[in-house]
Amino acid sequence: MAHFDTEYQRLEASYNDSPPGEENLLVHVPEGSKSQWHHIENLDLFFQRIYNLHQKNGFTCMLLGEIFELVQLVFVVAFTVFLANCVDYDILFANKLVNHTDSAKVTLPDAFLPVDVCSARIRDNVFVIFILVISGVFWLHRLVKFIYNICCYWEIRSFYINALKMSMADLPYFTWQEVQARIVEIQKEHQICIHKKELTELDIYHRILRFKNYMVAMINKSLLPVRFHLPVLGDVVFYTRGLKYNFELIFFWGPSSLFENEWSLKTEYKRGGSRLELADRLSSRILWIGIANLLLCPVILIWQILYAFFSYTEVIKREPGSLGARCWSLYGRFYLRHFNELDHELMSRLSKGYKASSKYMNCFMSPLLTVVAKNVAFFAGSILAVLIALTIYDEDVLAVEHVLTSITLLGVCITVCRSFIPDKHLVFCPEQLLKVILAHIHYMPDHWQGNAHRYETRDEFAQLFQYKAVFILEELLSPVITPFILIFCLRRKSLEIIDFFRNFTVEVVGVGDTCSFAQMDVRQHGHPAWMSAGRTEASIYQQAEDGKTELSLMHFAITNPRWQPPRESTTFISQLKEKVQREAASGQQGVLAENHILTSMQSESEPHSLIANLLAAPPPLGSLHLGREASLTSHTVDVGLMEGTSALRSFSPLSGSQHLRGSFASTRLPRDGAALLGCRAMTGSGADARTASSGSSAWEGQLNSMVLSEYASTEMSIHALYIHELHKQQSRGQLSRHTWHRHDSDESSEGAPDDTEGPRNFPRSNTFPSATTPHQEGALLHNAESVSGGLRLGPRVPRTPMGGWAEEAQAGRHHDPVPEEGSEDELPPHTQKVT
Numbered sequence: 001m002a003h004f005d006t007e008y009q010r011l012e013a014s015y016n017d018s019p020p021g022e023e024n025l026l027v028h029v030p031e032g033s034k035s036q037w038h039h040i041e042n043l044d045l046f047f048q049r050i051y052n053l054h055q056k057n058g059f060t061c062m063l064l065g066e067i068f069e070l071v072q073l074v075f076v077v078a079f080t081v082f083l084a085n086c087v088d089y090d091i092l093f094a095n096k097l098v099n100h101t102d103s104a105k106v107t108l109p110d111a112f113l114p115v116d117v118c119s120a121r122i123r124d125n126v127f128v129i130f131i132l133v134i135s136g137v138f139w140l141h142r143l144v145k146f147i148y149n150i151c152c153y154w155e156i157r158s159f160y161i162n163a164l165k166m167s168m169a170d171l172p173y174f175t176w177q178e179v180q181a182r183i184v185e186i187q188k189e190h191q192i193c194i195h196k197k198e199l200t201e202l203d204i205y206h207r208i209l210r211f212k213n214y215m216v217a218m219i220n221k222s223l224l225p226v227r228f229h230l231p232v233l234g235d236v237v238f239y240t241r242g243l244k245y246n247f248e249l250i251f252f253w254g255p256s257s258l259f260e261n262e263w264s265l266k267t268e269y270k271r272g273g274s275r276l277e278l279a280d281r282l283s284s285r286i287l288w289i290g291i292a293n294l295l296l297c298p299v300i301l302i303w304q305i306l307y308a309f310f311s312y313t314e315v316i317k318r319e320p321g322s323l324g325a326r327c328w329s330l331y332g333r334f335y336l337r338h339f340n341e342l343d344h345e346l347m348s349r350l351s352k353g354y355k356a357s358s359k360y361m362n363c364f365m366s367p368l369l370t371v372v373a374k375n376v377a378f379f380a381g382s383i384l385a386v387l388i389a390l391t392i393y394d395e396d397v398l399a400v401e402h403v404l405t406s407i408t409l410l411g412v413c414i415t416v417c418r419s420f421i422p423d424k425h426l427v428f429c430p431e432q433l434l435k436v437i438l439a440h441i442h443y444m445p446d447h448w449q450g451n452a453h454r455y456e457t458r459d460e461f462a463q464l465f466q467y468k469a470v471f472i473l474e475e476l477l478s479p480v481i482t483p484f485i486l487i488f489c490l491r492r493k494s495l496e497i498i499d500f501f502r503n504f505t506v507e508v509v510g511v512g513d514t515c516s517f518a519q520m521d522v523r524q525h526g527h528p529a530w531m532s533a534g535r536t537e538a539s540i541y542q543q544a545e546d547g548k549t550e551l552s553l554m555h556f557a558i559t560n561p562r563w564q565p566p567r568e569s570t571t572f573i574s575q576l577k578e579k580v581q582r583e584a585a586s587g588q589q590g591v592l593a594e595n596h597i598l599t600s601m602q603s604e605s606e607p608h609s610l611i612a613n614l615l616a617a618p619p620p621l622g623s624l625h626l627g628r629e630a631s632l633t634s635h636t637v638d639v640g641l642m643e644g645t646s647a648l649r650s651f652s653p654l655s656g657s658q659h660l661r662g663s664f665a666s667t668r669l670p671r672d673g674a675a676l677l678g679c680r681a682m683t684g685s686g687a688d689a690r691t692a693s694s695g696s697s698a699w700e701g702q703l704n705s706m707v708l709s710e711y712a713s714t715e716m717s718i719h720a721l722y723i724h725e726l727h728k729q730q731s732r733g734q735l736s737r738h739t740w741h742r743h744d745s746d747e748s749s750e751g752a753p754d755d756t757e758g759p760r761n762f763p764r765s766n767t768f769p770s771a772t773t774p775h776q777e778g779a780l781l782h783n784a785e786s787v788s789g790g791l792r793l794g795p796r797v798p799r800t801p802m803g804g805w806a807e808e809a810q811a812g813r814h815h816d817p818v819p820e821e822g823s824e825d826e827l828p829p830h831t832q833k834v835t
Contacts, residue, residue, distance in 0.1 A: 037163055037190045044207045044262040046192070047183075049156045051208055054179055055344060058168040059157040066146050073142065077135045080306055081128060086118035087111055134299055163190060175709070176344065177560070180204055184562075196510040201560040205340040206511045206518060210263065211252045212337075213518035214501075215244075219334040220517070220548050223500055225489035226331055237463045238485070239331040242300070242478035246289060246486060251497075256285055258501055263512030265505050272502060279495040286494065290486035293479070300479040308472055323469040324419035326358060332464030336441045339518045339552040345559065352713065353440030357465050360433040364458045365422040377417035384410040428453075438724060439717035442555070443546050446731055449724075503541075517544055520553040523568045530727050531576065535568060547727060551720060558716050580722050 040046045056062040090096040092111040113121075122128055160166045164182045166174060180201060186192070187199040196203075206213075218224050224247065226239040252259050260266045268274060293300075315322050328336075328350050337346050387407050390397045398404055430452035438444045451457050506516040517525050526532030530547035543549075550572070557565060557573050565573065 037159060037192050039194045040192045042262055043193055044210060045152075046156075047204055047207045049153060050159070050179070050183070051176070051342065053153060053156050053160070054171060054174070054176060057172040059153060060168065062153060063150065066149065070139070070142060070146060073135070073139055076303075076306055076310055077132070077139075079310075081122065081132065082118075085121040085125065085128065086113050088113055131299065131302070176342065180560075181562070193510060201563045202340065202556070203511055205342070205556070206508070206514050207263075208342065209340055209518070210512075210514055211248065213339055213515040214251070215247070216334055216337050216339060216548075217504060217515050217517040217544075218500065219331070220545050221500070222545075223493065223496060225485060225493065237329070237331045238474065238481060239329070239334070240474050240478035240482070241330065242475070243482050243485060244330065246293065246482060247490075250282075250286055250289060250490075251501075254289070256281075258282075259513075265501060265513040269498065269501055270505065272499075275495065275498050275502070279498045282498060283491045283494040286486055286491045290483045290491075293486065294483040297479045297483065301476075304476050304479060308476060312472065319415075323467070323472075324416065325468050326361060326465050327468050327471055328354075329464055329466045329471065332466075335464065336443050338442070338555045339515075339520055339548065340556050341552070348713070349440055349442070353437050356433050356436040356440070357461075359426070360430060360437060360452075361458065361462065361465065362422055362426060363428050363430050363433070364455060365420065369420050370422065373417040373420035377414050377421070380410045380413045380417070384414065435721070439721055442551050442716070442720040443548075444724065445546075446728070449728060517549065520549055520556060520569065521566065522549055522553065522572050525549045526572075529730055531723060532572070535572060547723060550723060554719050554723070555716055558712050558719075576719065576723070579726075580719060583722070 053059065053062060056065065088096075088111050091098055091106065094106070098106055098110050112118075157168065160168070160171065163186050164179065166179070166182070183192075183204065184199050184201065188197075193199060193203075215224075219226070224239075226243075227235065227237055229235050248254075249257070251257060258265060258269050269278060333346065333350070336350065384407060387397070387403060387410070391403075391407075431450075434444070434448060434452040434457075445460070448457050448460070504516045505513050506519065508514055508519075519525075522532045522535050523537055525538050525542055525544045526536030526549050527538075527543045527545070527547060528534075528536060530550045532550060536543070553565070553569055553572065554576065557563065557569075564570075
């Protein structure tokens with residue numbers, strides 16, 4: 001396992017539960033300065049609870065939420081048993097008459113069975129008794145966990161009030177950056193971590209996201225079996241909350257998991273000498289957990305069905321079109337997630353891209369389906385109009401059998417049909433919309449660019465941005481499918497999983513064992529095709545895909561401006577800033593001449609507005625603009641960048657708020673020269689603007705934080721677009737490299753076809769495979785040869801499949817970092833120094 005010598009200083013102490021390598025660390029703390037928060041034993045859980053309490057808006061809101069979850073479980077089980085055993089449905093459906101002495105009307109209590117009859121039916125039903133026992137045990141477990149959590153969160157509440165000086169009433173109005181800044185500051189006073197004198201933002205993120213960073217890395221390296229090719233459906237992604245729960249159970253915290261505690265990987269998994277034996281043990285554990293899932297499948301399936309029924313029935317009745325709405329899939333959230341990105345930061349990005357994503361998907365309405373939907377809606381509407389008119393004329397019409405049911409079903413039918421009828425004012429501009437989406441989600445496969453109008457691209461994007469109905473269906477099927485994925489798919493990857501955790505786990509003093517990708521070190525995990533050429537020493541196996549390292553580094557630096565990155569990362573950030581500043585400065589010259597013309601072209605429904613009008617207070621980076629045809633050939637990066645940034649205002653959640661605009665004057669950033677959005681934050685000089693609430697009240701402070709956070713988000717969007725444009729230009733000479741298509745290896749040392757045999761197809765990967773025709777490929781070759789004034793292309797870098805990559809191509813291939821059996825036990829661990 002690699003070992004990181006970081007800027008953390010070795011200290012002397014003894015601590016039994018310290019992270020590995022920290023058993024002899026101690027920071028001297030004077031006796032008078034010790035507090036109840038001195039030397040927190042499990043900082044991972046401590047910081048996670050601090051974050052959770054902040055995200056749940058305080059102790060009272062969290063307490064009510066936990067209580068209602070317990071009540072909800074009791075209600076679902078009790079109400080289901082009552083409906084199944086204590087209701088006489090013959091009376092309810094008027095199939096049986098009831099003798100009344102005082103009234104001829106049938107009331108609802110008449111359909112309820114007597115208590116003794118109901119209890120007898122429950123006692124005689126073995127399956128119901130089994131369900132009640134399982135539910136009771138689970139509820140008692142949740143109750144004990146609830147009581148324990150309340151005691152722990154009461155201590156966190158005290159920490160907020162006494163140490164951070166934040167009351168629970170004001171907590172919802174503090175941003176996480178403000179909370180985090182105070183935690184870093186009180187470390188000097190309270191020494192909540194005794195293994196280092198000062199905490200950094202990255203330390204806190206590492207402890208909160210330790211396991212999630214591993215999951216993001218495994219998705220990025222296509223290690224987890226979540227993509228499948230089915231005979232009829234083709235390529236599908238199946239990644240549900242149940243499957244994710246089982247992955248975490250196996251890897252991180254379940255019985256015989258790979259980690260011995262929250263912060264330390266077990267010693268045997270850090271060396272390669274017994275990798276085959278460990279792989280066999282992991283395979284056996286996966287098998288038993290899969291069998292347990294299979295045995296519990298009926299119970300879990302019934303619970304999933306009941307919970308979905310009680311949760312979504314009222315919503316569907318009130319808004320029938322809600323099932324036609326879309327949401328980000330669980331796989332999409334992990335694929336699009338940066339390393340060291342908290343939940344609220346991720347959801348903020350995806351929420352900003354939701355509107356543009358919905359518009360993009362709506363561009364692909366089937367004309368045939370639209371014609372059918374219009375006519376079905378017409379016929380259903382005609383019948384519904386007649387029934388409503390008769391009901392208005394005489395309400396006794398509702399007493400006729402099935403009239404009310406018909407009105408309800410016709411209304412649902414009309415609503416569903418309307419979801420297939422596109423907006424008549426919708427403009428078909430998929431390329432521009434895809435640029436806007438990229439500005440927010442930051443990740444996109446190469447072959448989407450230029451092919452946004454194709455249904456293949458739309459279907460691939462639908463795997464990230466799926467229908468709500470598909471999400472519900474996958475969760476319902478999860479108890480049935482998950483055991484088979486564990487038994488037949490995950491077990492085969494046991495050896496690769498063992499190698500992954502050994503090769504990509506590093507020890508950081510003061511933090512413990514973390515995923516090496518989470519260090520965001522471009523030297524160790526950078527990709528030459530993503531602006532890391534000449535800076536990275538990573539092999540193909542060590543490179544993060546899709547520019548994950550570079551984009552994660554930029555996002556974390558922008559989100560946490562006080563963080564001081566290592567030297568290599570600082571150089572990367574500063575050089576990227578300089579490039580963007582040069583583009584901004586060069587773009588300023590043509591803005592004044594064309595601004596009065598282009599301003600008249602702005603549209604809220606079409607991405608043609610200028611970033612110069614973003615939030616009605618443009619910084620100089622707004623000078624980057626969508627140029628005319630003459631600039632399309634001379635400034636390819638500039639134009640490609642602006643196609644996305646020009647629409648950010650239209651989709652910005654703050655752009656429509658006049659109140660925010662009026663309040664922005666006091667928080668406006670500098671506008672001189674070629675200064676960037678959040679330039680001061682990027683350099684790390686000065687106070688953190690996003691954590692300084694200059695308003696006279698909590699509301700004004702929150703408002704300022706929102707506006708400045710929006711500028712930071714825009715800054716990251718612009719950098720993401722710029723990085724993708726540079727990568728796009730560099731990749732034009734490497735037609736065989738695609739970051740999501742990994743079925744075929746770029747390295748063709750054995751049995752590779754000769755280039756003279758004919759045009760090669762694009763390599764395909766386990767994520768979104770697609771093929772290009774020879775005609776399309778020839779056009780791409782012609783475009784690549786005609787590019788002028790672009791970036792100088794570096795040497796072509798081969799790729800070796802890893803993890804979930806091409807199963808058929810793995811025979812006879814092994815990645816370099818995997819040693820032979822017994823070859824590593826006698827060797828000291830490799831040391832990687834970060835200065």
